[in-house]
Amino acid sequence: KKRGNIYLSGAGPSAWHEEYPVAKGKRQSPVDINTNKTKFDPKLAADPLTIRFSDSCCQSIVNTGISFQVTSNGAGCELSGGPLDSTYQFAQFHAHWGAYLKTTGSEHTVDGVSYPAELHLVHWNTKYDDFKDAVDKPDGLAVIAVFFKRGKEHPGFGKIQDLFSKIPAKGAKVNIDFEFNPGLLMPPDSENYWTYLGSLTTPPLYESVTWIVMKEPLEVSVEQIAILRTLLWETPNGVSQMYNNFRPPVPLRDRVIRASFG
Ligand SMILES: COc1ccc(C[C@@]2(O)NC(=S)NC2=O)c(OC)c1
Numbered sequence: 001k002k003r004g005n006i007y008l009s010g011a012g013p014s015a016w017h018e019e020y021p022v023a024k025g026k027r028q029s030p031v032d033i034n035t036n037k038t039k040f041d042p043k044l045a046a047d048p049l050t051i052r053f054s055d056s057c058c059q060s061i062v063n064t065g066i067s068f069q070v071t072s073n074g075a076g077c078e079l080s081g082g083p084l085d086s087t088y089q090f091a092q093f094h095a096h097w098g099a100y101l102k103t104t105g106s107e108h109t110v111d112g113v114s115y116p117a118e119l120h121l122v123h124w125n126t127k128y129d130d131f132k133d134a135v136d137k138p139d140g141l142a143v144i145a146v147f148f149k150r151g152k153e154h155p156g157f158g159k160i161q162d163l164f165s166k167i168p169a170k171g172a173k174v175n176i177d178f179e180f181n182p183g184l185l186m187p188p189d190s191e192n193y194w195t196y197l198g199s200l201t202t203p204p205l206y207e208s209v210t211w212i213v214m215k216e217p218l219e220v221s222v223e224q225i226a227i228l229r230t231l232l233w234e235t236p237n238g239v240s241q242m243y244n245n246f247r248p249p250v251p252l253r254d255r256v257i258r259a260s261f262g
């Protein structure tokens with residue numbers, strides 16, 4: 001069945017529950033991070049988050065039809081500590097962004113405020129055999145979210161964006177034949193983060209993600225935000241620029257977002 005564009009077909013995210021009842025579940029994502037209600041947890045600082053990336057782990061970039069995705073074999077790229085009880089291996093990064101001259105774009109919001117884009121660095125729990133086995137388990141995935149804000153140019157991310165013209169349509173994929181260390185995409189201060197139990201933010205919306213949302217955004221240029229929209233996707237009116245590929249925040253329900261900082 002030609003599913004079309006999950007953000008633009010029918011009523012979009014607000015209709016996903018019709019086919020995926022878990023959309024109204026107890027641990028859905030993204031959420032608004034109300035900084036008056038987050039709770040500092042000294043245990044998070046006592047066992048610091050360890051984020052390890054390598055120069056040689058990014059293999060290819062693909063147009064998934066709802067974002068770009070840089071796929072990795074995870075070599076030398078592991079995440080542990082902080083809220084995590086085991087070692088997670090890096091699998092891919094992708095992003096979500098908004099429309100021209102709009103302030104929306106990120107999936108998580110902070111005190112109701114959106115950023116123009118949000119990067120997701122996806123890791124899977126190595127207690128499982130592989131990503132596919134981990135993806136629907138309650139402790140299966142750990143995703144680092146990094147907000148983008150408009151500011152100085154980020155040459156590193158620019159090298160990834162230079163490949164966008166090579167992946168014009170859904171399914172298009174090219175190899176990355178240069179060294180790219182995803183660690184370049186971490187904000188200068190990656191000690192301060194919020195963490196909570198949530199989900200994938202598109203169908204099938206599996207409640208399998210331990211979210212680690214960096215407090216400090218990464219600066220990219222206004223041009224780089226615009227270049228995100230040069231990727232193309234299918235819409236009910238034909239192929240057009242890709243933007244607004246974000247799910248708005250959903251109710252926090254019975255969850256407390258912990259902070260690694262006071
Ligand atoms: C079946 O496995 C899936 C399906 C979709 C996504 C993408 C996404 O829903 N998840 C996050 S995080 N952002 C998204 O847009 C996925 O990412 C790990 C894994």
Ligand SMILES: [Zn+2]
Nearest residue numbers: 094095120201
């Ligand atoms: Zn995502």
